[in-house]
Amino acid sequence: EVQFVESGGGLVQAGGSLKLSCVASGFTFGEHYIGWFRLAPGKERKGIACLGTGNRDTYYADSVKGRFTIASDYAKNTLYLEMNNLKPEDTAVYVCSSCDDSSWPQGQGTQVTVSP
Numbered sequence: 331e332v333q334f335v336e337s338g339g340g341l342v343q344a345g346g347s348l349k350l351s352c353v354a355s356g357f358t359f360g361e362h363y364i365g366w367f368r369l370a371p372g373k374e375r376k377g378i379a380c381l382g383t384g385n386r387d388t389y390y391a392d393s394v395k396g397r398f399t400i401a402s403d404y405a406k407n408t409l410y411l412e413m414n415n416l417k418p419e420d421t422a423v424y425v426c427s428s429c430d431d432s433s434w435p436q437g438q439g440t441q442v443t444v445s446p
C-alpha cells in the first residue's frame with residue numbers, strides 16, 4: 331500500500347524558511363515521479379515541485395522557482411521541500427503524491443502558514 335507521511339510545517343513570517351519532509355512507503359522509492367502539492371482553500375490541488383528517477387526531471391511551478399528546492403534521500407525513503415523567502419500566498423496544506431498518476435493517494439498533509 332502506497333503511503334506518504336508529511337511533516338515540518340508551521341507558522342512563519344513572510345521572508346522566512348521551512349523544510350518539509352515526506353516519508354514514503356509501499357513502492358520503490360526513486361523509481362517514480364513524485365513530488366509536492368499544495369491545497370489552498372477554494373483552490374484546486376496544485377503541483378509545485380516534482381522529482382523523477384535518479385533525481386532527474388525536476389519540475390517547479392513558476393510561483394516557487396528560485397525559492398523552493400526539492401530533494402530526496404533514498405536511504406530514508408524521504409522527499410524534502412526546502413522553502414525559502416516564503417510569502418503569504420504560500421499558505422496551504424502541503425502533501426506528497428505521484429506527479430504522473432492521479433490515482434495514487436496523498437498524505438494527510440502538513441500546514442504551512444505564512445504571516446505578512
